[in-house]
Amino acid sequence: MSAEANRARDGSLRDGIKAGLPIALGPLLFGISFGLLAKTAGMGSAASIVFSATTFAGSAQFAAVSVLGAGGSVVAAVLAAVFLNARYAPMSFAAAGVFRGPWWRRLLEAQLLVDESWALAGRGGRFRREVLIGVGLLLYVLWILGAAIGTLVGNRLGKPNDYGLDAAFAALFLGLAAPTLRGRQARVAAAFGGLIVLVLLPVAPAGVPLVAASAACLLGLRR
Amino acid sequence: MKIWLVVALVGVATVCLKGAGPVLLGSRRLEGATSRVVDLLAPVMLVALVVTQTVGGDRVLVFDARVGGVAAAAVALRLRAPLVVAMAVAAAVTVTLRHL
Numbered sequence: 001m002s003a004e005a006n007r008a009r010d011g012s013l014r015d016g017i018k019a020g021l022p023i024a025l026g027p028l029l030f031g032i033s034f035g036l037l038a039k040t041a042g043m044g045s046a047a048s049i050v051f052s053a054t055t056f057a058g059s060a061q062f063a064a065v066s067v068l069g070a071g072g073s074v075v076a077a078v079l080a081a082v083f084l085n086a087r088y089a090p091m092s093f094a095a096a097g098v099f100r101g102p103w104w105r106r107l108l109e110a111q112l113l114v115d116e117s118w119a120l121a122g123r124g125g126r127f128r129r130e131v132l133i134g135v136g137l138l139l140y141v142l143w144i145l146g147a148a149i150g151t152l153v154g155n156r157l158g159k160p161n162d163y164g165l166d167a168a169f170a171a172l173f174l175g176l177a178a179p180t181l182r183g184r185q186a187r188v189a190a191a192f193g194g195l196i197v198l199v200l201l202p203v204a205p206a207g208v209p210l211v212a213a214s215a216a217c218l219l220g221l222r223r
Numbered sequence: 224m225k226i227w228l229v230v231a232l233v234g235v236a237t238v239c240l241k242g243a244g245p246v247l248l249g250s251r252r253l254e255g256a257t258s259r260v261v262d263l264l265a266p267v268m269l270v271a272l273v274v275t276q277t278v279g280g281d282r283v284l285v286f287d288a289r290v291g292g293v294a295a296a297a298v299a300l301r302l303r304a305p306l307v308v309a310m311a312v313a314a315a316v317t318v319t320l321r322h323l
Contacts, residue, residue, distance in 0.1 A: 022307040047226050054234035064233055074228050081233040085240050087268060092244030094264045097252065099245040106245035113241050115272060122265050164314030164321075167292030170276035171313035174296060175306040177269035185259075186266040193267035197274040202283050209279075213271035220259035 016134020019120055026169060027116070027139045029160040030058055031146015037062065038151055041069030045151040052147040056111060056140055060084040063206055084207030090214050091118050098129040112136025119176040185219060192216040292317030 031052065038048035043065060055061055060081035067077040092110055095118055099106040112133055121132035160166075181187050193216035200209035253261055277293045278284045296313035304312070 023310070043226050047230055051230045051234070054230065055237045057237055060233065060237065064229055068226065068229060074225055074232070077229045078232045078236070081229075082236045082240075085233075085237050088237070088240045089243040090261070090264055091268065092241050093248060093253070094244070094261045096244035096248040103246050103249070106249070107238065107242040110242045110245040111238060119265075119269060119272075162318075164288075164292055164317035166276060167289040167296070167313040167317035168310040170273050170289060170293045171296035171300075171310045172306060173269050173272040173276060174293060175300050175309050177266060177273060178300060180266040180269060186263060189263045190266040190270040194270045194274045197271045198278070198284065201275070201279055204282075206281075210268070210271050210275060213267055214264065216267045217260045217263040220261075220263045221256050223259075 011128065011130040013130055013134050013137075016128070016130035016132070017138050018134070019131045020117070020135035020138040023116055023120075023135075023172060024138060024142055026160070026165050027058070028142040028146045029163070029165060031143045032150035033146075033160050034058065034061055034065070035147040035150020035152070037069070038065050038147070041065045043068070043151075045148070048147050048151045049144060052144045055081070055085075056143060057081075057085050057088070057114060058143070059207070080206060082207075083205055083211065086207065086211045087214060088113060090217070094118075095121065095127045095132060098127045098132050100129075109133060112140060114139060116172070119173060123176060123179070189216045189219045192219065288317045288320035291320045 034052065035045075035048055038051070038061075039045075043051070048065075051061055051064075063080040063084050064077040067080050092113055095113060098121065099109045101109075112135075114136065116139060117132050117136040120135050121127050121129075123131075177190070181190055193213035196213045196216060197209040200212055204212070252258070273293070277289050278286055292313040292315075295316040296309040299309040299312045300306075
């Protein structure tokens with residue numbers, strides 16, 4: 001299919017951003033709490049804002065900063081973050097079709113891939129470009145804004161989990177998972193992946209269970 | 224210095240991880256067994272995220288108010304509630320259970 005026809009089929013960026021509005025509060029509050037945590041771990045405002053702008057991956061940033069805050073080494077902090085972000089490699093393969101243009105542009109656009117933008121964009125089986133880019137952009141801005149507020153203003157809001165945001169995001173992923181569980185193979189693989197996480201959560205470093213769960217996809221090698 | 228080193232290294236690693244598919248694969252499509260494997264990523268990773276987010280702790284499984292919240296959200300989704308409503312139900316039930 002030609003690039004023009006592809007473009008005609010895409011919705012507008014505005015629609016994509018709209019798709020992210022219902023979940024926008026979460027990243028803002030988590031951004032704020034990242035800024036707070038970074039501050040208590042001895043990270044300056046500039047560093048935590050730059051970190052949010054260049055890495056844009058909540059859990060990895062939390063992990064790196066808490067390792068540093070606990071007096072851990074650079075290697076330990078970087079490894080913790082890389083483990084947590086390793087899932088983005090296979091996820092980027094699944095969504096590769098939505099990125100356009102020369103390699104550097106695809107690389108740049110791909111930075112907008114986070115769990116929420118990936119999951120919302122993949123609703124309905126085909127990855128929708130406008131949703132991945134739109135939701136990604138919206139969350140990117142809020143994430144950096146949140147980090148700036150957290151690091152500059154300080155703690156007045158309490159922790160996001162005081163508002164039950166941890167459960168709310170579990171519910172988001174559940175709601176997005178349900179329609180993907182059509183067919184026996186998808187269900188078996190998902191159950192297997194969930195089991196891997198349950199077994200590894202108590203014993204493996206943060207992030208490893210999610211990466212290991214992706215091995216359940218190898219069930220797809222069988223017809 | 225240590226902090227900026229971490230920011231730089233994690234930043235570069237993340238750019239590479241997120242860019243792997245789009246740069247290596249371009250707009251080619253996967254076919255055959257590879258495509259079946261990648262198609263399973265959505266159900267597998269989403270369920271893995273649900274489990275992590277519901278019972279994940281610091282190297283421990285934690286069964287707390289979140290479980291009730293997510294169960295309530297599952298019921299809401301079953302009753303065809305929109306995603307936002309299910310999220311609000313999860314948050315409300317979790318907060319309520321935490322304050323009991």
